[in-house]
Amino acid sequence: MNHTHSARKNTVGLLVSVRSLREAAVAESAQCVTIIDLKEPEHGSLGCVSIEVANAVLDDLSGDSLKSIALGEAKDWPVWPQVDAAIRNQVLAGFDFAKVGLSGLVDQPDWVSRWKICFAGLPDRVQRVAVAYADEDLAQSPSIESVIEAAEEVGCNVLLIDTFNKQHGGLLKLLTEQRLASIIQSAKKRKLKVVLAGSLTHEDVAAIRQLSPSLVPDLIAVRGAVCQHDRSSAIDATKIEALGSLLSSQS
């Protein structure tokens, strides 16, 4: 990467996606996780866990980590269709962040309204995360640039750039260095916190760590990199700790 810098001062937070209370406890025990993110990897890039798993984590996880939940894709809304909307929102009120994807909506002129509907009714304390897919062709989602432009109108103050299809390469292969830099600059100009994800490896994270300070994201989000094998296998506390050390290092 050309946009590099030698002295490093910014610390970068770590989000780890987990699918169960057991995995959430492993992530919490690593002591370097800023956000514990609930997500069922078998149900897609933003696959939602069951309401029972969400409740178990809210009720039984000790520790101070912030909590996030993936709520699937806007085209499939609502999440947990069998659950009454009031009860659903009561559970979601326990989370600090909520994410909804925009796959399949590239040709839908009303995609912003459909996105807004997903977040309507969520308690104010839940921060809305704008998710943009780097593999927008595969995802058939609006471009990252369009998502950034609409984020404020939808009430988002965080931008997550992720990949929709986990079999076709990671973030740093999908976006040119120039496009990534321009996206991060544009998001920061709009006061969006920036989270980078998408099959990031330890080496990718080291490269991101070397970006010039103005381009360093607020958080890195991972699952595959901290799993024992592929991203469907269990997460591994040692791998989380290794990533945590890399993110908190000063050079």
Ligand SMILES: O=C[C@H](O)COP(=O)(O)O
């Ligand atoms: O929110 C981030 C994702 O869970 C990242 O998953 P991944 O590292 O396997 O692409």
